[in-house]
Amino acid sequence: MLERRELLISMAVVAVVTTSGCSPLAADAAAQAPVRGTPGSAGVGDSIFPGAGNGGYDVAHYALDLTVEPKSRAALSGTSTITAKATQNLSRFNLDLSRLTVERVEVDGTTAKFSRKGNELTITPSNPIAKGAKFATVITYHGTPKVLPGLIGGSQDGWIKTDDGAFVMGEPLGAMTWHPVNNTVHDPATYDVAVTVPAGLTGVSNGRYVGKESADFGRNTFRWSNRTQTIPYAATLAVGKFTLETGKTKAGVPIVNAVDPRHHASSRKALEEIPAIIAWGEKLFGPYPVDSAGAIIDHAPKIGAALETIGRPVYGKTPTSTVMAHEYAHQWFGNSVRFSDWSQIWLNEGFATYAMWMWDEERGRATTQEWFDGVYRVPAEDKFWAPVPGKPATGKELFGDPVYYRGAMVLHKVRQAVGDKVFSKILKAWTAEHRNRTAVIEQFISLTEKMSGKPTRKIFDVWLFGKGKPKKP
Ligand code: ARG
Ligand code: ZN
Numbered sequence: 001m002l003e004r005r006e007l008l009i010s011m012a013v014v015a016v017v018t019t020s021g022c023s024p025l026a027a028d029a030a031a032q033a034p035v036r037g038t039p040g041s042a043g044v045g046d047s048i049f050p051g052a053g054n055g056g057y058d059v060a061h062y063a064l065d066l067t068v069e070p071k072s073r074a075a076l077s078g079t080s081t082i083t084a085k086a087t088q089n090l091s092r093f094n095l096d097l098s099r100l101t102v103e104r105v106e107v108d109g110t111t112a113k114f115s116r117k118g119n120e121l122t123i124t125p126s127n128p129i130a131k132g133a134k135f136a137t138v139i140t141y142h143g144t145p146k147v148l149p150g151l152i153g154g155s156q157d158g159w160i161k162t163d164d165g166a167f168v169m170g171e172p173l174g175a176m177t178w179h180p181v182n183n184t185v186h187d188p189a190t191y192d193v194a195v196t197v198p199a200g201l202t203g204v205s206n207g208r209y210v211g212k213e214s215a216d217f218g219r220n221t222f223r224w225s226n227r228t229q230t231i232p233y234a235a236t237l238a239v240g241k242f243t244l245e246t247g248k249t250k251a252g253v254p255i256v257n258a259v260d261p262r263h264h265a266s267s268r269k270a271l272e273e274i275p276a277i278i279a280w281g282e283k284l285f286g287p288y289p290v291d292s293a294g295a296i297i298d299h300a301p302k303i304g305a306a307l308e309t310i311g312r313p314v315y316g317k318t319p320t321s322t323v324m325a326h327e328y329a330h331q332w333f334g335n336s337v338r339f340s341d342w343s344q345i346w347l348n349e350g351f352a353t354y355a356m357w358m359w360d361e362e363r364g365r366a367t368t369q370e371w372f373d374g375v376y377r378v379p380a381e382d383k384f385w386a387p388v389p390g391k392p393a394t395g396k397e398l399f400g401d402p403v404y405y406r407g408a409m410v411l412h413k414v415r416q417a418v419g420d421k422v423f424s425k426i427l428k429a430w431t432a433e434h435r436n437r438t439a440v441i442e443q444f445i446s447l448t449e450k451m452s453g454k455p456t457r458k459i460f461d462v463w464l465f466g467k468g469k470p471k472k473p
Helices: 024-032 261-272 274-285 321-332 346-362 368-376 401-418 420-433 441-452 457-463
Strands: 057-068 076-086 090-096 101-107 113-117 120-124 134-143 158-161 166-169 189-197 202-204 208-214 220-230 238-240 243-248 254-259 293-297 337-339 437-439
Touching: 101 113, 101 120, 189 202, 202 220, 202 243, 202 254, 208 254, 243 261, 243 274, 254 261, 254 274, 261 293, 261 321, 274 293, 274 321, 274 346, 274 420, 321 346, 337 346, 346 368, 346 401, 346 441, 368 401, 401 420, 401 441, 401 457, 420 441, 441 457
Parallel strands: 057 189, 254 293, 337 437
Antiparallel strands: 057 076, 076 134, 090 120, 101 134, 113 120, 158 166, 166 238, 189 220, 202 238, 208 220, 243 254
8 A cells, every 4th residue: 555654643728718798797708718618539531541631620830940961860840839729629730740759849839739640740738729710839859750551552652752852742631741741631721831942052942933042051041931721731841962044934923943063955945944834724624724934843753743833843853844744734623623432533634634625735745535536455354444534443543544645535535525625614613613622523513514515524434433444435
């Protein structure tokens, strides 16, 4: 078959409850009685990763102040200040964190008790937090981060070491390898990342580049400010030898590319395409949903994957503009419109893969039909046709060929059924209706029926949820 395996994305202040309308004395007593809280949940009940994420609060912002010393035993150290709002009266709450050592936790300036179990960090503030109260948690931690083993088969999930530093690919759960986090798509937040690194190295993250300052011992601190609501897996940190190159998209959004010098020459062509890819995406999918753009091109020859880290996707080698179009499409499909459960990953990968076929078509390379035909040529006996792309059952199936390539075929069939014009209207309506929100596949199916007036559901039954190779292309 076509070299799909290669193509595959080488591929508060403790607030106090006062009762109004009762006697001043009673109100006084209420004011003194601490809130009685219950523990926030230790997971959000995802069908594939039930323990990921936590309940009882809603994060607004992560302010990370980190030092990365690639050669030291504690490669990462620093503090995370998490601003959040309690969504229940909270006696204690959890964050997700893999391996790293927590030294100290403060909630609203007061030392809090904490404990660790597996990937759960449980924090018990000295007083319960009232529902609706905003509170700040400061966690001081250090350690040597490691990728998460085995969740998604061959791919590396989390902090990936390189010969001169590291970078993070946090999807699905690797965000918890570098900072304590509410590790779920249901709790996006903004990020400020300050990263201090040894002389000669550069620290990169998402959002706008605020600048560089010198720090102690000849180190430098690089500051990044990301004001777009970001799900934890779409935040990244990269440290290594990089040159920072700046520019602007056609609409004036700042571009910052961080390029490993070994990839300087080979990456020119793809990097120059960024403004064109974004402008093309805006025409097809609607306004670009992120306040920054760019790419992080690192040197990790063994890493086949790329990740759509917000505004600034991360690559382990020079990407083609085809792969870049895939990662940019994720800014709409994945980072802005988010699935509500990992089993609905098709809403990300099916769309980003089809977008990349459309980009190739736009550029006069393979047409979408040629891409489709190439995939359809995979023999019916091939295990490619076994998993159902619309409902992967395990972490290992999430980033498999069926979700990507059969996932893209579905959209090709829908586009053929409704025509190019309506198809583009559907995509724009989808990104507008669910911008910065979660969505489910069923909503997309009904949208296609509503906007086209055609019985498109049949297409999804066969191509997205059907078992085996469809009889007719
Ligand atoms: N969403 C990514 C892509 O399609 C794949 C991420 C796989 N995860 C990983 N840790 N390698 O482009
Ligand atoms: Zn993808």
